[in-house]
Amino acid sequence: MTENILEIDNLSKDYGDFVLDRVSFLLPRGVIMGLIGENGAGKSTTINCILNEIQKNSGKVLIFGKDHISDEIEIKSKLGVVFDENHFPDIFTPMEIGKYMSGIYPGWEWVAYRQFLEKFELPKDKKIKDFSKGMKVKLAFAVALSHKAELLILDEATSGLDPIIRDDVLDMLIDFVQDESHSVLVSSHIISDLEKVADYITFLHKGKVIFSHEKDDLVDNYGIVSCGAAIFDTLDKTEIIAYRKEDYQYKVLVKNRNKAAKNYPKAIVTPATIEEIMLFYVKGEIQ
Amino acid sequence: MKGLLTKDLLTIQKKYGLKRLVMDIAIIIALMIVLEGTGAIYISFLLIPLEVASMVISLTTCDEQWKWGKYSISLPVSKTQIVKSRYVFAGSMALIGLSVALLVNAISYFCFPAYRFGFYLFVAIASFCVTLIFLSFTLPSNYSLGVNAGFAAMIILVVLLVVLGIWSKLTDNAIMWFIVEHFETSMGIAFVSTILLFALSYALSTTFFKRKYV
Numbered sequence: 001m002t003e004n005i006l007e008i009d010n011l012s013k014d015y016g017d018f019v020l021d022r023v024s025f026l027l028p029r030g031v032i033m034g035l036i037g038e039n040g041a042g043k044s045t046t047i048n049c050i051l052n053e054i055q056k057n058s059g060k061v062l063i064f065g066k067d068h069i070s071d072e073i074e075i076k077s078k079l080g081v082v083f084d085e086n087h088f089p090d091i092f093t094p095m096e097i098g099k100y101m102s103g104i105y106p107g108w109e110w111v112a113y114r115q116f117l118e119k120f121e122l123p124k125d126k127k128i129k130d131f132s133k134g135m136k137v138k139l140a141f142a143v144a145l146s147h148k149a150e151l152l153i154l155d156e157a158t159s160g161l162d163p164i165i166r167d168d169v170l171d172m173l174i175d176f177v178q179d180e181s182h183s184v185l186v187s188s189h190i191i192s193d194l195e196k197v198a199d200y201i202t203f204l205h206k207g208k209v210i211f212s213h214e215k216d217d218l219v220d221n222y223g224i225v226s227c228g229a230a231i232f233d234t235l236d237k238t239e240i241i242a243y244r245k246e247d248y249q250y251k252v253l254v255k256n257r258n259k260a261a262k263n264y265p266k267a268i269v270t271p272a273t274i275e276e277i278m279l280f281y282v283k284g285e286i287q
Numbered sequence: 288m289k290g291l292l293t294k295d296l297l298t299i300q301k302k303y304g305l306k307r308l309v310m311d312i313a314i315i316i317a318l319m320i321v322l323e324g325t326g327a328i329y330i331s332f333l334l335i336p337l338e339v340a341s342m343v344i345s346l347t348t349c350d351e352q353w354k355w356g357k358y359s360i361s362l363p364v365s366k367t368q369i370v371k372s373r374y375v376f377a378g379s380m381a382l383i384g385l386s387v388a389l390l391v392n393a394i395s396y397f398c399f400p401a402y403r404f405g406f407y408l409f410v411a412i413a414s415f416c417v418t419l420i421f422l423s424f425t426l427p428s429n430y431s432l433g434v435n436a437g438f439a440a441m442i443i444l445v446v447l448l449v450v451l452g453i454w455s456k457l458t459d460n461a462i463m464w465f466i467v468e469h470f471e472t473s474m475g476i477a478f479v480s481t482i483l484l485f486a487l488s489y490a491l492s493t494t495f496f497k498r499k500y501v
Contacts, residue, residue, distance in 0.1 A: 053360045077363035087358030089294070089349060091301045100297065103290025104362050153361075 005029045005151050005183040011059035013045055020045045025202045025212040030180035032173055034194030035187040037204035038282055043187040047155045077106055080144030084156035086136040090129035094122055094139055105147035116142035134165035141172055152176060154186040158193060170197045191275040201274060210281050222277055223257020227267035242284030253280040291372035298349050299342055315391060324401030327392045331414035335384040340421040343377045344437045347429040370493045381418040388414040416481040423488035430495035
């Protein structure tokens with residue numbers, strides 16, 4: 001068994017007006033990775049390339065240590081995918097979905113599927129068109145988890161859900177990675193959710209990977225220095241990642257907040273949230 | 288592929304259902320009673336091919352509505368298998384259409400024996416070929432330009448078929464001279480050509496489907 005469940009190396013896709021530019025990151029087994037970035041940053045393009053829904057221009061994608069194109073069928077039989085909208089025939093019932101999915105996935109487990117339907121309180125014989133959005137997402141999870149999937153890929157799957165359903169979804173993800181051979185790649189706009197569950201954060205901006213780090217490393221070390229112009233001028237520019245000038249002060253994102261607090265005792269140094277880090281990269285001025 | 292076929296079958300069952308089946312049988316019986324001997328010809332050349340083609344178009348409409356294409360690519364089936372399963376399903380529907388045509392023509396022969404039995408048999412086989420021709424044009428149109436293109440292709444084929452029928456009637460089958468003079472050869476050529484056309488259509492559809500996801 002390979003240590004990394006997903007390896008992406010220099011993945012590129014050129015649309016002319018948008019370029020996914022040499023994206024690289026590793027997803028180890030047993031972890032949840034959050035893929036973040038603004039709209040159009042390249043999150044869905046990356047996921048579509050991984051799933052071979054679109055053809056990459058260059059780069060390497062290994063899933064379970066195997067090439068995602070030459071071993072596509074074998075890989076996809078161990079992959080669970082949940083998109084942001086319902087793709088199941090809405091005139092079907094969950095049991096009918098199970099009937100044809102059992103003919104598609106070689107590892108389909110009816111017992112597990114029925115258990116998930118019960119756990120998620122989904123009526124087995126009700127048409128999907130009568131389901132709420134939350135129920136549809138739960139059904140997608142039931143399908144994704146009922147064929148011995150080892151890697152879950154979620155593309156904005158929680159967008160538009162209320163906080164209670166989102167919390168249920170996050171619990172499902174945590175349960176899923178209790179088996180340390182499993183991993184989750186989840187792209188989402190809702191950073192607060194990822195802060196709760198993600199072990200790794202990969203940040204994409206304008207088609208490039210800005211960073212791919214352990215979440216704890218980001219949360220424990222990154223900080224925001226709030227200071228006036230006089231202190232800002234004395235800051236070591238090599239330590240500044242990005243800054244924003246506000247009406248009466250500067251806000252500066254630094255990689256090592258403890259060092260900044262020690263070096264600039266007159267400045268106010270606070271921990272940076274993932275959302276703030278993302279905002280600094282996108283909207284701040286980069287050094 | 289078994290799962291994909293099951294999905295298509297369940298979709299048709301739910302979309303068409305018992306009501307549609309009863310309606311189709313009623314139309315067939317009505318046409319046979321009203322038109323007597325010629326009823327079988329209209330059923331074989333128009334009703335059956337149209338019904339099969341519209342079923343396949345209906346499947347494409349549902350797929351587009353559910354954005355099934357995007358999801359299906361995340362499943363452990365290749366793009367070729369996705370198209371192949373649709374062709375297998377369409378081909379199976381055409382075979383069911385052939386069975387219906389054989390039944391209708393046999394009943395017509397016994398109830399309204401206007402022609403020899405061989406003629407009714409020929410009409411049933413020709414109906415199968417017309418159905419395959421309909422599918423050969425509608426399926427790639429669906430895959431290249433969407434469901435509306437498939438529907439347009441079906442309408443164009445119906446118009447061409449009607450025009451051909453009227454023209455043939457007006458010229459007292461003069462335009463069919465080759466078929467009349469070389470009946471067995473022309474039937475062989477027509478059957479083989481139809482199968483080849485269906486195979487070519489499959490290759491085209493596969494290319495169009497793969498191109499959609501580049």
